Amino acid sequence: MTFLPAAASSTFATVPPGRADWAAPFLRFAEQDCPEDPLYQALCRALAAQPALLTLMDEAPPEQARPNLYLAAVHALVMAAPQSALAGYFPSVGGQRLPDEALAGALAGFVAVHETALRALLRQRATQTNEIGRCALLWPALQHLARAGGRQRLALFDFGCSAGLNLGVDAYRYRFLGEDGRAVEAGALEDLASPQISCRWQGMLPAAQAGFELVRRQGVDLSPLHAAEPDDARWLLACLWPHDRERRERLQSALAVARARDWPVQGAADGLALLEAWLDDLPPDVQPVLFHSWVLYYFQAADRHRFGQRVQRLMEERGLWWLSAESLADSDWPADAALPPRPEGVSAGSATLWQWRRAGQAPQALAWSHPHGRFAHWLASGGASKDAA
DSSP states (O other): OOOOOOOSSOSOSSOOTTOOOOHHHHHHHHHHTOTTOHHHHHHHHHHHTOHHHHGGGGGSOGGGOOHHHHHHHHHHHHHHOTTSTGGGGOGGGTOOOOOOTTHHHHHHHHHHHTHHHHHHHHHHOOOOOOOGGGHHHHHHHHHHHHHHHTOOEEEEEEETOTTOGGGGGGGSEEEEEETTSOEEEEESTTOTTSOEEEEEEESSOOOSSOOOEEEEEEEEESSOOOTTOHHHHHHHHHTSOTTOHHHHHHHHHHHHHHHHHOOOEEEOSOHHHHHHHHHHTSOTTOEEEEEEESOGGGSOHHHHHHHHHHHHHHHHHHOOEEEEEEEGGGTTOOTTSOOOOOOTTOOTTTOEEEEEEOTTSOOEEEEEEOTTSSEEEEOSSOOOOSOOO
16 A cells, blocks of 8 residues: 555544543553563553544454554654654654653654544554564474474465565574574575574574475465565564664565565465365375464454364364464463463563464474564474584
8 A cells, every 4th residue: 555645634632432442452562562662662651641542543443453553553654754753763764762751742743644644554554563583483393393293395374474474484594592502503594685583592402404395385364465565565664663673674684585586475355265275286295384473363252263163174184284373362272281381571462372283183382482583482392403503
């Protein structure tokens, strides 16, 4: 989509009756989901204190109505208006000002000027970080699946893929930093133009060699983005935290790789129906793997249950393997199954549980991780590298 022109005046001077109470979710988001970004914490609190600004959230589809969508929309418009007063707080456009007492006023003024464009973004866009840092866990997870399952030739289906950047898990470089100071470098080490992903690692370090081959790959999303589309690339950048220069540069490198490789990404209202058709075309010696990360967070409980039932049927009837990376609350982990506690310093809302499911086997917890793959606590046995420096 193209950004819409800014409005000349605001239409939300008062809060109409019957509006949803958005203040509580924004305060909760500030406390639980963005502890590493003081700007977003301050913006969430400023929004919660100005309910009139939050009425714009009613533009968002119910399944996308989350604080991070509002923040991404504001960030996108700040990127398009780097001379605004609010931009002075955003490091992503060169701002150096720390949150202060003037921030709330700058935010209110910015929203008033850009109300039309902000409403359009909330209505038409979806939160899609497409965080390739998660590939620091996807790489060793696929290693483990190939080794433990005895199938090296894999086909990867990324459900909720955004722009499909995680389909390039074998096209990136990795540096796994162990607790004892050892490090393992892995991935596409010969391609110095590919992004390098570093991950602090607790537990057995991954092997340096892949141990798997991606024979086929496919991405599906309700609202897919395309790396070659400038507006889509800008939206992905807007979905990042403004202070995180490393993620921003890494995303730009990944977008360049995706433009060159052109991995298949398709839009579909029913992604599992597309998965079934995709399974029909796979060679018999190729093991299909369904993967998703931080997708079920956007599902209602009933939809999440139906999704699990359909995937379970595909595991039983089609031999599908199911690899997921979700919060514990969205992971449907069996209540009677043992699970090591999440790492210290990680909130329940952001800790990511990586698990593997296949027909006839109990779910296996592979790892806990930071939601963006900055650190990992590996739980599964096997896979230690002999090549650590």
